[in-house]
Amino acid sequence: MSEPGRVLVTGATGTVGSHLVRCLAELGVPVRAASRNPSTSGDTTGHVETARMDLREPMSTAAALEGVERLFLATPLEQDMAELAARVVDQARHAGLRQVVRLSAFGAGGRASTRLAAVHEQTEARLRESGLVWASLRANAFMQNFLTQFADSIRRADRFSACQADGRVSFIDARDVAAAAACLLTAQSPPAQACFELTGSQALSNDDVARVLSRVLGRRIRYVDMQPGETRAALRAQGMSAWLTDIVMELYALSAAGGASAVTSDVAKLLGRPPIAFETFVADHADAFR
Ligand SMILES: NC(=O)c1ccc[n+]([C@@H]2O[C@H](COP(=O)([O-])OP(=O)(O)OC[C@H]3O[C@@H](n4cnc5c(N)ncnc54)[C@H](OP(=O)(O)O)[C@@H]3O)[C@@H](O)[C@H]2O)c1
Numbered sequence: 001m002s003e004p005g006r007v008l009v010t011g012a013t014g015t016v017g018s019h020l021v022r023c024l025a026e027l028g029v030p031v032r033a034a035s036r037n038p039s040t041s042g043d044t045t046g047h048v049e050t051a052r053m054d055l056r057e058p059m060s061t062a063a064a065l066e067g068v069e070r071l072f073l074a075t076p077l078e079q080d081m082a083e084l085a086a087r088v089v090d091q092a093r094h095a096g097l098r099q100v101v102r103l104s105a106f107g108a109g110g111r112a113s114t115r116l117a118a119v120h121e122q123t124e125a126r127l128r129e130s131g132l133v134w135a136s137l138r139a140n141a142f143m144q145n146f147l148t149q150f151a152d153s154i155r156r157a158d159r160f161s162a163c164q165a166d167g168r169v170s171f172i173d174a175r176d177v178a179a180a181a182a183c184l185l186t187a188q189s190p191p192a193q194a195c196f197e198l199t200g201s202q203a204l205s206n207d208d209v210a211r212v213l214s215r216v217l218g219r220r221i222r223y224v225d226m227q228p229g230e231t232r233a234a235l236r237a238q239g240m241s242a243w244l245t246d247i248v249m250e251l252y253a254l255s256a257a258g259g260a261s262a263v264t265s266d267v268a269k270l271l272g273r274p275p276i277a278f279e280t281f282v283a284d285h286a287d288a289f290r
Pocket residue numbers: 010011012013014015016017034035036037038053054055056074075076077103104105106116138139140141142145
């Protein structure tokens with residue numbers, strides 16, 4: 001069997017990319033881990049090289065693609081993400097890459113009509129036209145959002161707030177998204193064009209989440225539902241851009257209406273095991289909530 005070719009992981013210091021770099025390196029796959037502020041921390045395998053790459057600098061993305069066989073394409077949640085992704089897809093085609101695995105979002109492909117889904121659909125369309133072998137990972141909301149958005153409030157006040165009423169969400173652990181990407185990027189015969197809807201194995205309301213947090217952490221954690229206007233004002237006061245605030249508010253509305261609650265079997269199909277449970281996620285990150 002031939003040696004695996006190098007994989008360029010974009011967003012390598014991000015939520016999914018950081019796990020993917022680790023997964024691939026542990027499988028013995030050479031990785032180029034790219035972001036604006038790359039970090040080698042934690043690599044003990046010797047399979048990871050880092051590259052400074054800015055998606056807004058075409059020369060740096062072209063350089064990062066040199067000598068690479070496959071690409072994991074994640075773009076930051078910013079207003080021009082579709083344009084940034086389109087340029088990298090075009091560069092990947094010119095560079096003759098064997099495969100692109102794209103980090104997309106649940107709802108792309110018509111399941112829901114949010115602006116975020118529409119933006120990700122644009123990149124899927126670009127991939128479809130490219131002639132490249134590609135897969136799109138349409139992941140639902142990450143469990144890790146509870147670390148970035150709510151851990152501070154849970155630590156300080158034993159509560160977290162949002163505006164999704166009792167709407168349920170089939171949260172997925174970003175480690176499963178990374179494992180799914182690694183599975184596709186190491187496949188001998190990857191599907192030519194494929195979309196995977198990645199969810200956890202159950203849909204939870206924020207009250208359900210509060211119960212899991214309480215049980216695992218051993219103290220009472222409460223979910224406090226806010227009015228959408230209050231949530232919007234709080235996000236803006238935290239410095240979130242108007243564009244991203246609109247995106248987040250749309251996702252809360254979708255979640256409140258049950259539009260993010262579907263549970264799929266794609267993680268199990270790809271990985272041959274069930275998705276990581278929310279309970280396990282909390283136990284694995286308990287210190288962040290204490
Ligand atoms: N959060 C969720 O629940 C969720 C669910 C489904 C899909 N998604 C999708 O996931 C994607 C984001 O992935 P993530 O959550 O793994 O990342 P993340 O944690 O938000 O981190 C962003 C990554 O992108 C890098 N980055 C930011 N700006 C860059 C630029 N101009 N050029 C190059 N690299 C840049 C960052 O590193 P540097 O700062 O060092 O550049 C970092 O590695 C989005 O497209 C989002 O729609 C998120």
